[in-house]
Amino acid sequence: MDKGIHVLGLGNLGKYVAYALMRRRAHFPPVTLMFHRTSLLADWKNADRSIRCTDKTHQGNLATEETRVEGFRVELLDDAAAAGNKELGAHQPDVTIGSKSPIKHLIVATKTYATTAALTPIKDRLSKDSNVLFLQNGMGVTDEVSDALFPDPETRPTYWAGVCHAGVYSTSPFSIVHAGRGPLMVGAVGNRSRKPQDAPPLGSTNALLAQLSMAEMLETNILSGAIMQPQLTKLVINSIINPLTAIFNCKNGQVFESREAKDLFHHLLEEAGAIVRALLPELEEAFSDESLGSLVQHVAKQTAKNTSSMLQDVQAGRRTEIDYINGYLISQGKRLGLPHKRHAAVYGMIKQLEVENRECPIRGA
Numbered sequence: 001m002d003k004g005i006h007v008l009g010l011g012n013l014g015k016y017v018a019y020a021l022m023r024r025r026a027h028f029p030p031v032t033l034m035f036h037r038t039s040l041l042a043d044w045k046n047a048d049r050s051i052r053c054t055d056k057t058h059q060g061n062l063a064t065e066e067t068r069v070e071g072f073r074v075e076l077l078d079d080a081a082a083a084g085n086k087e088l089g090a091h092q093p094d095v096t097i098g099s100k101s102p103i104k105h106l107i108v109a110t111k112t113y114a115t116t117a118a119l120t121p122i123k124d125r126l127s128k129d130s131n132v133l134f135l136q137n138g139m140g141v142t143d144e145v146s147d148a149l150f151p152d153p154e155t156r157p158t159y160w161a162g163v164c165h166a167g168v169y170s171t172s173p174f175s176i177v178h179a180g181r182g183p184l185m186v187g188a189v190g191n192r193s194r195k196p197q198d199a200p201p202l203g204s205t206n207a208l209l210a211q212l213s214m215a216e217m218l219e220t221n222i223l224s225g226a227i228m229q230p231q232l233t234k235l236v237i238n239s240i241i242n243p244l245t246a247i248f249n250c251k252n253g254q255v256f257e258s259r260e261a262k263d264l265f266h267h268l269l270e271e272a273g274a275i276v277r278a279l280l281p282e283l284e285e286a287f288s289d290e291s292l293g294s295l296v297q298h299v300a301k302q303t304a305k306n307t308s309s310m311l312q313d314v315q316a317g318r319r320t321e322i323d324y325i326n327g328y329l330i331s332q333g334k335r336l337g338l339p340h341k342r343h344a345a346v347y348g349m350i351k352q353l354e355v356e357n358r359e360c361p362i363r364g365a
Contacts, residue, residue, distance in 0.1 A: 003207045004029030005105045008118055013135050014109030015176045016168045019051045020217040022069045032073040036118060044074060047174035054177045075099050077121045105208040109135045112324040116148045123149045130157035131208045135164060138324025139235055142189050159189035163230045167303065183219040186212060187227025229283055232276045239326045240268050240296050242310035243346045246353060253304025267342040269293050275329050278336050317358045322350045
C-alpha cells in the first residue's frame with residue numbers, strides 16, 4: 001500500500017495542506033491530488049501543474065512572497081472520468097484515471113455536506129489499515145460517513161480530525177494566499193461506535209502524522225488524545241461569527257457593531273456554552289460563557305478584514321455548512337434537552353438566504 005498522502009477536496013485548506021506537504025518532500029512519495037471533475041484537468045494544466053502560494057504572514061517591511069510547488073500526482077476519480085472524456089488526462093504527465101489501488105493516508109478537505117458523496121467512489125480503496133484525516137468546518141460528518149460507508153467498526157479506517165487556525169483563501173483554482181499563521185491541531189476522533197484512540201507520538205510509524213508534523217508551514221500539533229475540545233471551541237466560534245456575518249452582510253470585524261447583532265451574539269453564546277459544557281463536563285471552566293465569549297471576540301478582531309466562508313457561500317449562491325455548525329448544536333441541544341431556539345432561528349435565516357441568493361447570487365459583493 002502506497003505510503004503517500006492523497007488529498008480529496010481542493011478548496012482553501014486542501015490546497016494549503018497539499019502545498020505545505022510538498023514544500024519539504026525530499027524523501028517522501030508525492031502528494032496525490034484527487035480531482036472530482038474533468039474541468040480541473042484544464043485548470044491544472046493552466047497552473048503549470050503546480051500550486052502557488054502568496055505568503056502575507058511576514059511582519060515589518062518584508063515583501064509578500066509567491067512561490068510555486070510542483071511534483072504532485074493527480075487522480076481523476078471514476079465518477080468524473082465516466083462523466084467526461086478520459087482522453088483529457090491521457091496525455092498529461094502524472095495523471096491517473098480511475099485508479100483502484102488502496103489508499104493508506106487520505107486527507108478529506110471537502111465541504112462537510114459533500115463528504116459522503118465524495119468518498120463513495122473511493123470507499124473500496126480504504127480499509128482498517130487506512131488513516132483518514134477530516135479537515136473541515138463543523139461536526140457530525142464522521143458519524144454520517146460511518147453510517148453510510150463504513151458501518152462495521154472492525155473494518156473502518158482510523159479517523160483523525162484537524163482544526164486549522166491559519167488564515168488561507170484562494171485566488172484561483174490552484175493559487176492560495178497564506179494570510180495568517182496558526183497551528184493545525186490534529187487528534188483522534190471518537191464516535192458512537194468506537195472510543196478515540198491515543199494518537200501515536202511524534203516520530204512514530206504513523207506516516208500521515210509524521211509527515212504533517214515535518215511540514216513546518218502547518219505548525220502541526222498532534223494531540224495525545226481525542227480532538228473534541230478544540231473542535232467544540234471552533235464550533236462555538238463559527239456558530240456565532242459565520243452566520244452573523246452572513247445575516248448582516250459584513251466583515252468579521254464588523255459583526256458586533258449593531259445592537260441587534262450584539263443581542264444575538266449573547267443569546268447564541270448562552271445556548272452554545274450550555275451545550276458544549278454538557279458534551280464535555282470536565283472542561284466546564286474552559287467552556288464558560290466568559291471564556292468562550294472572549295475567544296469569539298478575539299477571533300473576530302484578529303480576522304477583522306476577512307469575509308467568512310459562510311458569507312462567501314451566501315454571496316455566491318452556494319449551499320453553506322450551517323447544517324454542520326449551528327445544525328450540529330441544534331441536534332445536540334434537542335438530544336440533551338437544552339435550549340437552542342436562537343440557533344434554530346439563525347439556522348432558518350441562513351437557509352432562507354441560501355434560497356434567495358441561489359436564485360439571484362450577489363457575486364463579488
